[in-house]
Amino acid sequence: MVDRNEPTTGFGDAADSGHVMIFAPTPLLTVTIDQPSDAPELHLHPGGQGVWQARMVLSLGVDVVLCAALGGEVGQVLEPLLVSEGVDLKVVARDSGGTGGYVHDRREGTRREVVDVTGQPLSRHELDELYNLALGEGLRAPVSVLSGPNHPSLVPADLYRRFAADLGANGGRVVVDLCGEHLTAVLESGVFFLKVSHEELLADGRADGDDEEQLTRAMYDLHASGAENVVVSRADKPALALVDGEVFEVLMPRLEAADPRGAGDSMTAGVAAVVARGGDVRTAIRTGAAAGALNVTRHGLGTGRLDSINGLVDRVKLEPAGSRPQERTTPDELAQRAGGR
DSSP states (O other), rough: OOTTTTTOOOTTTTOOEEEEEEOOOOOEEEEEEOSSSSEEEEEEEEEHHHHHHHHHHTHHHHHEEEEEEEEEHHHHHHHHHHTTTTTEEEEEETTOOOOOOEEEEEESSOEEEEEEEEEHHHHHHHHHHHHHHHHHHHTTTEEEEOOSSTTTTOHHHHHHHHHHHHHHHHHOEEEOOOOHHHHHHHHHHHHEEEOOOOHHHHHHHSSSSSSHHHHHHHHHHHHTTTTTEEEEEETEEEEEEETTTTTEEEEEEOOOOOOOTHHHEEEEEEHHHHHHHOOHHHHHHHHHHHHHHHHTSSTTOOOOOOOOOOOOHOEEEEEETTTTTTOSEEEEEHHHHTTOO
16 A cells, blocks of 8 residues: 655656646736845846746756746846746747736835736737647646736636647646636646635635535535646645545644745645656645745745755645544545535
């Protein structure tokens, strides 16, 4: 019998050359004002869900091909910053400009938004070019992460449906952290791994409440709709994972957060990195949980030391849901109730 909580072999091994393709259609230019000492500091970085995911995959020692669309003055600044991250950058130039960004002021210890520029929707020509570019790269990668646009209006949901269908039909494993109509679209085609927050499930009407029973029902529904494996994050509570038809709580030590943003993206990235190297799903989830937990102890989104993540993985446990004394409903009962909806 395989130990569900067996220690990871770690990314320090030479291992194979698996890499991850990340579809990041609308990256952002992020400007953060900070003041850790007497003088203020200005931090300029590329950002957005796909970029933060790529940063963590690279932290885990796995190569990344990042496919994005860039345009205008912001795009000109972003391109060399993205290259400096260490990704293999593939770019479609936007004729219409439209690349977005934000300015945050963190001098008082918490983030205060100064300005948020969403950017402009991609044109039909830009969408076609980006789709062809990313599809070609995705077909060469064992794992593809389809990251969400900066705003749902920027990239149509049907493009994600097509992407998941074409990659899956050709043997690729698709990993997503999406919600709303974009999640509905990829489920139609099927995905290997889905990460979603309980807040997103409630907002989308996929869960009737935030207790474990309601979220478990939602996970089985997502599985029936096309997600092979599902993880639901629950803020300060243990995440729930549905793997091979069984529901687990993802238990790990509590760490004090310096910046709570970015934990979900780091978790998704950790899963993609392990699977790209041929690891099993349970180890991937535990590694993703460790990456997400470590990320919140830092101020940089999608960052973390490989040795620290590897050290934390052994402390992450997958415990069958409902096994603790205060739980009265068993996983089998929850599955039966979900099936009867």
